[in-house]
Amino acid sequence: MTAATPAPIFDHLLRMTDHRGTFEHACFADPRPEHGYCADDMSRVLVVAARQPKTEGDVRRLASVAVRFLNEAQALTGACRNRMDVAGRWADEPAFEDCWGRCVWGLGTAAARSEVGWVRQSAIVQFDRAAQGRSIWPRAMAFAALGAAELLTVDPDHRAARALITDYAATVTEPSSNPAWPWPEARLTYANAVLAEAMIAAGVVLDSPPLWQRGLDLLEWLVDYETADGHLSPTPVAGRGPDDRRPGFDQQPIEVSTLADACARAAAVDAGAIWTAGVRAAAAWFQGANDASQPMWDPETGGGFDGLQANGVNRNQGAESTLAVLSTLQHAQNFSTVPQ
Structure with a gap:
């Protein structure tokens, strides 16, 4: 052993x-607020927080913060913004790039694994919105496929997730x-x-x-x-x-x-x-x-x-x-x- x-x-x-x-960034251990936040990281926060067992208090809060951030990052088309400044202003336009794929990955993972009921429900709603889109970028589609696979473990009949992963497999x-x-x-x-x-x-x-x-x-x-x-x-x-x-x-x-x-x-x-x-x-x-x-x-x-x-x-x-x-x-x- x-x-x-x-x-x-x-x-x-x-x-x-x-x-x-x-x-997003730190100087040694000190946060650097002037560099703001990004959806790439918040998707990873959601993945890590959702799959951490027996979470309480502050760690549970991480999932809540992440799912709210990703909700704000999404456009109605499902496309995703990536960068927000410290005042809460978005610095880019929604797109179906890597941040979209990671967003789908985070949302699918939270929908399948989060111990927080409202986080799971919100993640499903946001997943459905994001899953309208497709990306031309292989890694973006790969991350999105992982999110779809996670959701399908708890809801094998989820149509949007199955359609997304089927389209991924064709690429x-x-x-x-x-x-x-x-x-x-x-x-x-x-x-x-x-x-x-x-x-x-x-x-x-x-x-x-x-x-x-x-x-x-x-x-x-x-x-x-x-x-x-x-x-x-x-x-x-x-x-x-x-x-x-x-x-x-x-x-x-x-x-x-x-x-x-x-x-x-x-x-x-x-x-x-x-x-x-x-x-x-x-x-x-x-x-x-x-x-x-x-x-x-x-x-x-x-x-x-x-x-x-x-x-x-x-x-x-x-x-x-x-x-x-x-x-x-x-x-x-x-x-x-x-x-x-």
């Missing part, structure tokens, strides 16, 4: 959150014909594992073993490719191609948490030990099992550090990085007592 992993600690996230939302790109580089893109870029995870989720919902197997195969390749010297070595901000030198920096915590999300989903479909190992490796990355042997979070407050660089750690503790830690530790706790 393995030792229990650290529990998610919400102190820093709560400090970063006011009545409107969670501030899935075939793997490359190059066995050394099966990834469907010329380079790894960002949130790579979500492409494989969405295939797995859609394949399960649509009872399509070839689709979920395609996702499992791509994810297995990705986990292997993103591992070096016994630890995760994720794709850096600049991306990664087959001829790039390793390791690459600046590494972002969100890449690690996306991989943990995908491995956790894969473990529910396939008994391969690689998935449990993948989740554990993601948690270990934050605890210092990485290319710089540096911890990537503050275990006292739960704050996540913003980037792993060749010359050290970016110790600013923004919302995205903190949510990446929380999300990864949620999964790791579920696997902490599973025999290796």
